[in-house]
Structure formats: C-alpha cells, structure tokens
Amino acid sequence: MPKIAMLSDIHANDPALKAVLREVAKAKASRVVFGGDTVGYGASSNACVERVRTMGGESVMGNHDFYTNHIRRDRSALPNNRDWRKNPVWAGVEEAARTMSDENAAWLRDLPWLLDVPGGVVAHAALHQPEEWPYLRSLTEAFPTLDILRESACGIGFFGHTHRQELFFDAAEAVTPERINQTRVHLPEGVVCAVMLGSVGQPRDGDLRAGWTLWDSDTRVLEFRRTEYPALEAAHDIIAADLPVESALRLLDEPTARNFRRMLGS
Numbered sequence: 001m002p003k004i005a006m007l008s009d010i011h012a013n014d015p016a017l018k019a020v021l022r023e024v025a026k027a028k029a030s031r032v033v034f035g036g037d038t039v040g041y042g043a044s045s046n047a048c049v050e051r052v053r054t055m056g057g058e059s060v061m062g063n064h065d066f067y068t069n070h071i072r073r074d075r076s077a078l079p080n081n082r083d084w085r086k087n088p089v090w091a092g093v094e095e096a097a098r099t100m101s102d103e104n105a106a107w108l109r110d111l112p113w114l115l116d117v118p119g120g121v122v123a124h125a126a127l128h129q130p131e132e133w134p135y136l137r138s139l140t141e142a143f144p145t146l147d148i149l150r151e152s153a154c155g156i157g158f159f160g161h162t163h164r165q166e167l168f169f170d171a172a173e174a175v176t177p178e179r180i181n182q183t184r185v186h187l188p189e190g191v192v193c194a195v196m197l198g199s200v201g202q203p204r205d206g207d208l209r210a211g212w213t214l215w216d217s218d219t220r221v222l223e224f225r226r227t228e229y230p231a232l233e234a235a236h237d238i239i240a241a242d243l244p245v246e247s248a249l250r251l252l253d254e255p256t257a258r259n260f261r262r263m264l265g266s
Contacts, residue, residue: 002028002029002030002031003027003028003029003030003031003214003215003216004029004030004031004032004033004117004118004214004215004216004217005024005027005029005031005032005033005212005213005214005215006032006033006034006035006122006158006197006212006213006214006215007020007024007032007033007034007035007197007200007212008034008035008036008037008062008124008159008160008161008197008198008199008200008212009035009036009037009062009160009161009163009197009198009199009200009201009202010034010037010038010039010042010048010052010199010200010201011037011038011039011040011041011042011064011092011199011200011201011202012038012039012040012041012042012043012044012045012047012048012092012095012096012201013041013042013044013048013200013201013202013210013229013234013251014042014044014047014048014051014234014237015229015230015231015233015234015237016200016201016210016227016229016231016234017048017051017052017200017201017210018051018229019210019227019228019229019230020200020210020212020227020229021051021055023212023225023227024212027214027225029214031058032055032056032058033058033059033115033117033122033158034052034057034058034059034060035059035060035062035122035123035124035158035159035160035161035197036059036060036061036062036063036064036065036111036123036124036160036161037062037063037064037065037124037160037161038052038059038062038064038065038108039064039065039068039092039093039096039100039108040064040065040067040068040089040092040093040096041064041088041089041092041201041202041238041243041247041250042092042201042202042234042237042238042243042247043095043234043237043238043240043241043243044237045068045092045095045096045099045100046096046099046100046101046104048201049100049104049107049108050101050104053103053104053107057107058115059111059115060111060112060113060114060115060122060123060124061111061112061113061124062124062125062160062161063124063125063133063161064089064092064093064096065108065111067089067093068093068096068097068100068105068108069097069105069108069109071093071094071097072097072100072105072109075097078090078094085244086244087244088243088244088246088247091243091244091247092243092247095241095243113130117158117215117217118217119155119156119187119215119217119220120149120154120155120156120157120158120195121149121154121156121157121158122157122158122159123157123158123159124159124160124161125159125160125161126142126144126145126159126161127144127145127148127149127157128144128145128147128148129144133161135161135162136159136161136162136168136194136196137162137164138168139168139169139170142168142194143170145157145159145194146168146169146170146192146193146194149192149193149194150192155190155191155192156187156191156192156193156194156195157193157194157195158195158197158213158215159194159195159196159197160196160197160198160199162196162204163198163199163202163203163204163205163211164196164198164199164203164204164205165196165197165198165205165211165213165224166196166205167185167193167194167195167196168193168194168196169191169192169193169194170192173191173192174190175188175189175190175191175192176191176193177191177193180221183223183224183225184221184222184223184224185221185222185223186219186220186221186222187220187221187222188220189220195213195222197211197212197213198211198212198213198224199211200212201234202247202250202251204250207226208231208251208252208253209226209227209228209229210226210227210228210229211224211225211226212225212226212227213225231251231252231256232252232256232260234248234251235248235249235251235252235260236248239264245261245264248260249261
C-alpha cells in the first residue's frame with residue numbers, strides 16, 4: 001500500500017498548506033487524508049477548503065468545521081455581545097462562515113466524522129463522546145478511545161485537535177510501538193495506539209513549523225514531519241482580515257512576534 005500523508009488542523013493557513021503539499025509531493029505520497037479543522041483562526045478558510053476539496057477532499061469533520069456550518073445556518077449562534085470578535089475561535093469561524101462559497105460550504109457540511117485507512121481510522125478529536133470534541137493530551141485522557149480501538153479491532157487511531165505530534169498507548173500491552181528514531185516509529189501488527197497528527201496551520205507543541213504525518217501501512221512505519229513555511233505572511237494575512245492579533249502571534253517565534261507587535265503599534 002502506498003504512503004498516506006495525513007494533514008490536520010490547517011486552520012485557514014494557506015501559506016502553510018501550500019508548503020506542506022509541496023513536501024507531500026516530494027514524499028511520493030499517493031493518498032492525502034485530512035484530519036479536520038481546515039477552517040478557523042486564519043484568514044484563508046475559503047481558499048484552504050477550495051484547495052483541499054479540489055484535490056480529492058478526503059477529510060473528517062473538525063470542531064471548527066462544525067461551528068462554521070452551524071453559524072452559516074444560524075448567525076444567532078454567535079455570542080450575543082460583540083466581544084466574540086476578540087475571541088480567536090469565534091472570530092475565525094465567523095470569518096469562515098461569511099466568506100465561504102456555497103460549493104465549499106456544501107463540502108464542509110457533508111464531511112464524515114470517521115474515515116477508514118489501512119491499519120486504522122481517522123477522526124478529528126477522539127472516538128469516545130465525539131460530539132463533545134474531547135482532547136487527547138495525556139494517556140489518561142486517551143484511555144477511553146484506546147478501549148474503543150481495542151474492542152473494535154481498529155488498532156490505530158489517527159487524530160488532530162490537540163495541535164501536537166505524539167503517541168498514546170498502554171505500555172502494559174503485549175504489543176507496543178517501537179521507536180526507530182526521534183521522528184519515526186514502527187507500529188507492529190496488533191498494536192493499539194492513538195497517533196496525534198499535529199497541526200499544519202497552528203502548531204502548539206513547541207515547534208512552529210507546519211506539522212503533518214506520513215504513514216506507510218506496508219512497512220507500518222509512521223513518520224512525524226515538519227515543514228518550514230512563511231509564517232509572517234500568514235500572520236499579516238490574519239491582521240489584514242481584521243482577525244484577533246493572538247491568532248497571528250501564535251505563528252511566530254518570540255523575536256518575530258515582538259517586531260510584529262511593534263509594527264502594529266501594540
């Protein structure tokens with residue numbers, strides 16, 4: 001089975017998405033699967049959905065995708081005070097809902113909650129209580145989803161939502177992941193684990209480069225990848241779209257963020 005590139009949490013960061021897709025092509029991945037949250041936070045929700053949709057659009061539903069759909073149906077779902085404009089989540093999904101083309105909105109609305117891939121399944125947040133979008137940030141938080149993976153014989157779950165790249169598994173199991181090096185892991189047959197895919201557009205694991213994952217189901221080797229991209233361009237786009245400065249600063253290292261604040265006069 002050819003390699004599968006898994007991209008999650010693009011969050012309307014088109015410069016990051018374009019850079020990652022160039023790397024995906026170099027990696028000779030023949031299939032690209034998206035882990036949800038194509039929209040939100042950033043300034044290019046419609047452009048990112050267009051790009052994902054027209055290249056095949058294998059994606060699951062993310063919480064920001066879900067919120068965008070809800071606001072398109074009913075703008076009264078927004079908070080009833082204007083402070084929501086300062087909130088990165090609400091401001092981002094409102095921008096997505098307002099700027100989305102009808103065709104792209106229809107694609108976003110019809111996304112499934114789960115996708116099968118060789119060796120496992122892809123979902124955005126978790127397999128337990130999916131309607132509540134639980135975070136898998138620790139082994140304790142991952143245990144209910146690991147139980148479902150074990151009982152259903154899915155084996156491996158690939159998830160976004162946390163914007164971090166890591167693995168969760170029960171070390172007491174008979175079969176466990178085998179670390180090859182810092183970025184590559186062998187996942188033997190029979191392993192039960194949750195793979196956190198990272199974030200293309202808003203990484204939050206200490207590495208500001210776009211994060212994505214490459215899965216080879218033949219060799220059963222998982223590789224966490226990082227890609228450089230013009231983060232300052234994405235930050236400027238966010239400010240130009242009148243979105244919260246916080247969403248821009250999250251993309252930048254401290255020296256660049258300080259200069260960016262000075263440029264904005266804040």
